[in-house]
Amino acid sequence: MRYDLIKRIQRLFTIIGLISFFGIVILATRDADFAFSSSRGAGWMPQLFSRPQIALISGHAGSDSGAICTDAAGQTTLTEAAITAAVSAKTATLLQQRGYAVTILNEFDERLNGLQAVALLSLHADSCVDLSGYKAAYSETSAIPETDARLTGCIAQYYATETGLHEHPETITHNMTEYHAFRKIDPATPAAILELGFLGGDQELLTAQQDRLAQGVADSLDCFLSTPSTSTPSTSTTPTSK
Numbered sequence: 001m002r003y004d005l006i007k008r009i010q011r012l013f014t015i016i017g018l019i020s021f022f023g024i025v026i027l028a029t030r031d032a033d034f035a036f037s038s039s040r041g042a043g044w045m046p047q048l049f050s051r052p053q054i055a056l057i058s059g060h061a062g063s064d065s066g067a068i069c070t071d072a073a074g075q076t077t078l079t080e081a082a083i084t085a086a087v088s089a090k091t092a093t094l095l096q097q098r099g100y101a102v103t104i105l106n107e108f109d110e111r112l113n114g115l116q117a118v119a120l121l122s123l124h125a126d127s128c129v130d131l132s133g134y135k136a137a138y139s140e141t142s143a144i145p146e147t148d149a150r151l152t153g154c155i156a157q158y159y160a161t162e163t164g165l166h167e168h169p170e171t172i173t174h175n176m177t178e179y180h181a182f183r184k185i186d187p188a189t190p191a192a193i194l195e196l197g198f199l200g201g202d203q204e205l206l207t208a209q210q211d212r213l214a215q216g217v218a219d220s221l222d223c224f225l226s227t228p229s230t231s232t233p234s235t236s237t238t239p240t241s242k
């Protein structure tokens, strides 16, 4: 009798112990670097074993085709949205292989409202004109300009090297520095918009070498995320894309 009772008490304590242990594990992982939520609630995505969340906007997705190229008969031969969709997907795969959690968002995605992420990068491509080059910009009213500049600095370093493209800052417009998503996200989320190249002058690169583009984008984000945010921002020749 007495032995049975002791056994039963032991079992009870074991069960309580196990429940407490898993409770602590769940709470700890939930509070870890969980960083992808919408303050408006709609996009709240609890993740048990959360990792740094990167958000990519597939430019024009769910909205329109963006810039287009047409042939002599006026038929569309190439759309910006097709390029941004392909490069976003390839970039996400590369980053996931490196251990990052990546979410691809539509251009006017609900989840942009109050978005908290370790980085938001919106991928676009420029018009079908005979120009060449990439452009990266961040919000002109950014609350964290030095951090954002570090992101565009990494793009200047890695995307440019990987693709062989030069920056084309002369055509950075207010559409870029006043990009709609910059106003929607949490002010503490680092963010930039990247024009991958021109549909005209860079067409071969944009259509036939998308792996190179994705590699450049992934390396740029990796550069940004693997540099400690407390470090002094580089005061070298990094363009600020303003």
Ligand SMILES: [Zn+2]
Residues within 6 Å of the ligand: 059, 060, 066, 067, 080, 124, 125
């Ligand atoms: Zn665009």
